[in-house]
Amino acid sequence: MKGDRLALCLLTCLAGCGSDDGPSSPVPHHAALVTSIRITVATSGSVFDTNGYVVTFNPDASAPGSAWRTANVPTNGTIDVTDATPGRWWLRLRDVATNCEPTLPYPVQVTVIPQQTTRASIAVRCGPQGILRVETRSTGADLPSAGYRLTLTDSATQDEVVVDSLAPNDVRTFDHLPHGSYSLGLTVPEHCDIAPSANVPAAVTAATTTSVAFTMTCSTPTPLVLAEVLDGNADIYVVMSDGSGHRRLTDDPADDLHPRWSPDGRHIAFVSTRSGTKEIYVMDADGSHVIRLTDGPSHNLDPSWSPDGTRIAFTSARDGDEEIYVMHADGSGQRRLTNRPGADVTPAWSPDGAHIAFDSERPDGWKIHLLTVDGGSQTRLLDRVGDQFEPAWSPDGKRIAFVGGSCDGTSCPGTALFVANADGSSVIMLENSFLSGSPSWSPDGRKLAYAETCSVFGCPFSDMPAHIRWIDGSRDVTLPTSQVVDVSWGSQTYSVNGER
Numbered sequence: 300m301k302g303d304r305l306a307l308c309l310l311t312c313l314a315g316c317g318s319d320d321g322p323s324s325p326v327p328h329h330a331a332l333v334t335s336i337r338i339t340v341a342t343s344g345s346v347f348d349t350n351g352y353v354v355t356f357n358p359d360a361s362a363p364g365s366a367w368r369t370a371n372v373p374t375n376g377t378i379d380v381t382d383a384t385p386g387r388w389w390l391r392l393r394d395v396a397t398n399c400e401p402t403l404p405y406p407v408q409v410t411v412i413p414q415q416t417t418r419a420s421i422a423v424r425c426g427p428q429g430i431l432r433v434e435t436r437s438t439g440a441d442l443p444s445a446g447y448r449l450t451l452t453d454s455a456t457q458d459e460v461v462v463d464s465l466a467p468n469d470v471r472t473f474d475h476l477p478h479g480s481y482s483l484g485l486t487v488p489e490h491c492d493i494a495p496s497a498n499v500p501a502a503v504t505a506a507t508t509t510s511v512a513f514t515m516t517c518s519t520p521t522p523l524v525l526a527e528v529l530d531g532n533a534d535i536y537v538v539m540s541d542g543s544g545h546r547r548l549t550d551d552p553a554d555d556l557h558p559r560w561s562p563d564g565r566h567i568a569f570v571s572t573r574s575g576t577k578e579i580y581v582m583d584a585d586g587s588h589v590i591r592l593t594d595g596p597s598h599n600l601d602p603s604w605s606p607d608g609t610r611i612a613f614t615s616a617r618d619g620d621e622e623i624y625v626m627h628a629d630g631s632g633q634r635r636l637t638n639r640p641g642a643d644v645t646p647a648w649s650p651d652g653a654h655i656a657f658d659s660e661r662p663d664g665w666k667i668h669l670l671t672v673d674g675g676s677q678t679r680l681l682d683r684v685g686d687q688f689e690p691a692w693s694p695d696g697k698r699i700a701f702v703g704g705s706c707d708g709t710s711c712p713g714t715a716l717f718v719a720n721a722d723g724s725s726v727i728m729l730e731n732s733f734l735s736g737s738p739s740w741s742p743d744g745r746k747l748a749y750a751e752t753c754s755v756f757g758c759p760f761s762d763m764p765a766h767i768r769w770i771d772g773s774r775d776v777t778l779p780t781s782q783v784v785d786v787s788w789g790s791q792t793y794s795v796n797g798e799r
Contacts, residue, residue, distance in 0.1 A: 334385060336411060337418045338370075339377040344425030345505075346398065348475070349374055353393040354421075357406075358386060369393075374423075385413045392421060397460060398477040399425035427478045427505030434510070437467035439517030441490060443541065447515075448486040454500070455479060467515065478505045488541035489746070489767050489776045491517040497774055521741070522584075523748055523778070524548070524558040524567055525765060526785040533784060535569055535586070540741070540767065540788075542779045548586030557600055560584075560789035561608050561628075567787075568592075568602035568611055579613055581628070584789075592630035603646045603655070604628075612636070612646035612655055623657050623670065636670060637677075643668075647690045647699075649721075656680065656690035656699060667701055680723045687717075691738045691747075697721055700729075700738040700747055716749055718770060729768050739788040745770055750783040 338354060356368040372378050372392075390407040402422045409419045435447060451461035451473065460481070465471055481501045487493050494514045501511050520539040527536050533554040538545040549555045553573035560567060568581045574591065577598035582589040593599035597616040604611055608628060615624045618635065621642035626633040637643040641660035648655055652672065659668045659677075665686035669678050681687055685704020692699055700718045716730040716738060729747065738749045747770065751763045765783040767776040 333381055333416070334383050334411060334413050335379050335381045335416045336383050336388070336409060337377060337379050337416050338372060338390065339418070339420045340372050340375065340392075340423065341420065342374045342399070342423040342425060344399065344423075346428045346475075347374060347423070347425035348394075348396045348399070350394075351376075352395055352423075354378075355391045355393060356380070356383075357389040357391065358384065379416070383411045383417075385411050387411075390419055390421065392423070395423065396425065396428075396475045398428045398475055399423050428475050429478055429503035429505050430508040431473045431476055431481070431501060431503055432470065432508055432510040433465065433473070433483065434470045434512040435465045435468060435485070435515065436512060437491070437515040437517060439491070439515070441519050441541075442467040442517050443488050443491065447513075450484040450486070451501075452482045452484065453479065454482055467517075472508075476503045479503060483511055485513050487515055488517075488520070490520040490541050491515045493774075522560075522564070522789040523739070523765065524560055524787050524789065525750075525780060525783050526556045526558055526569075527780060528782040528784060535567065536780070537584075538765075538778055538780060540778075545779060548582070549589075557602060557785055559602050559604060559787045561604050562606055562790070563608055564789045566608075566628075568604065570600040570602065579611070579630075590630075592626065593633070599624075601645045603648050605648050606650050606652045612648055614644045614646065623655065625672070636672075645689055646670075647692055648672075649692050650694060650696040656692065658688040658690070667699070681719065681726070682723070683726070686714075689737060691740060692721075693740050694742060694744045698744075700740065702738065716747070716768070718747070729770070729772065730766075737785045737787075739786055741767075741788055742790040748778075748786045748788050750786050 340352065351371060351373045354370050354372045370378060370380055387408060387410050390409060392401055402424050407419050407421055409417050411417050433449060446464050446466045449463045449465050450459055453460050461473055463471060481503060482498060483501050484498045485493065492515065499511060501509055503509050520541040522537055522539055525536045525538060526533045532552060533556050534547055535549040535555045535558045536545060536547050551573050553571055555569055555571045557570040558567050565584055566581050567584060568579060570577055571580050577600050578591055579593045579599050579602050580589055580591050595615060595617040599613055599615045601614040602611050610625055610627055612623060612625045614621050620640065621644050622635050623637045623643050623646050624633055624635050644658045646655045646657045655670045655672060656667055657670060658665050665688050667680040667687045667690050669680055683703065687701050687703040689702040690699050697720065698718055699721055702714055703717050704714060715728050717726055717728050719726040738747045740747055746767050748765055748767050750765055763783060764780045765778045765786050
């Protein structure tokens, strides 16, 4: 009986399994596989930002058509990024505090495999933090509306940690700075003096506030007149010593060069080729009322005003060699002061009106000589190896700036900007470059403006701005100019319209 029942049961079961009306077994369903990246970030250290970071995904050439992606990631935690494109990816962190740094290997490279979860880990180590407080204190007649530029540099790595702008009287606090040594640099315009200096060290200590204060005393900016090559030819421009008010004074197809302020600041003498030869002209400080002063068969150039503004010394080749001449400020009474074989050029009148310094071509090269204004005795200023030229007297007459060979005792591979006492002693080099031409003193005698290019007719123009260099070497300011071939510093203050 048991066997019959078992057989009957088996037959019934088989019949039911084969029947269209009977119950069917369930078919298993598999979950769809997802291509993703699981990123774990672990941050350690004494102080860190609990707000987390931003992780960026940068595909390389193995993931064509992919683009940058970003995602927020906690300071300590894990995120899953789905729909990642297969291929190699670089993972980096943004918004990392300055006292924190991802540890190597970094950035992290991962290879995303289709329909798999790729895991990546980024470790961050944070050091102790400090606070830096920077204050600017400014007084004076003309505070810069644009303020100052602050640069904070890590002394160990020389990396710029912070670049910021501060108002003339401002306070700025920088948090989360790593413990260490820094250099603070404040860029201020020429007419503002800065104390203690434009660059000061600062030591940041963990859990403390370090304070640094800059004190500026600002005067009224003074004008500089320039020869700039901006439209294929040289024209005369003016700019204030703080970089403001840059504007054109002449606009002629010819070259206008060698501009020189009159002592009272009302006029500008300059050289132009507009008549076909190089001649000396004078105009009002705003560029109006241009008058020609010389009219010779050969060139006339290098005007230099007498201290009282009644006469102009200049270079002329009218008698064969280039020689030093003098004339009244209206062009009358032209007469020669030098008369010798070889060229005598670029006269510079002394502040007391008694002497004229000039470049003289001698058997041993170009040398600076001093000439009495009556055309009498001549004396050599310097006894140095190499050429010296472009003399410029300081306002008090005690020093002379000049351009000369950057010499090592026997050879002169380049040229540089120098300052010496008026008797030729105590020569110091201020700037060493290919050619620092046309030095001009500031009215207070503490600075020199110069064009880092050639300032003589026939020399190639260079795309260089005008510079202002402090005589003590403490500062150097670049004016917002370009292709400057000559510069002269005035003693008067003018508005942008050229008015007093």
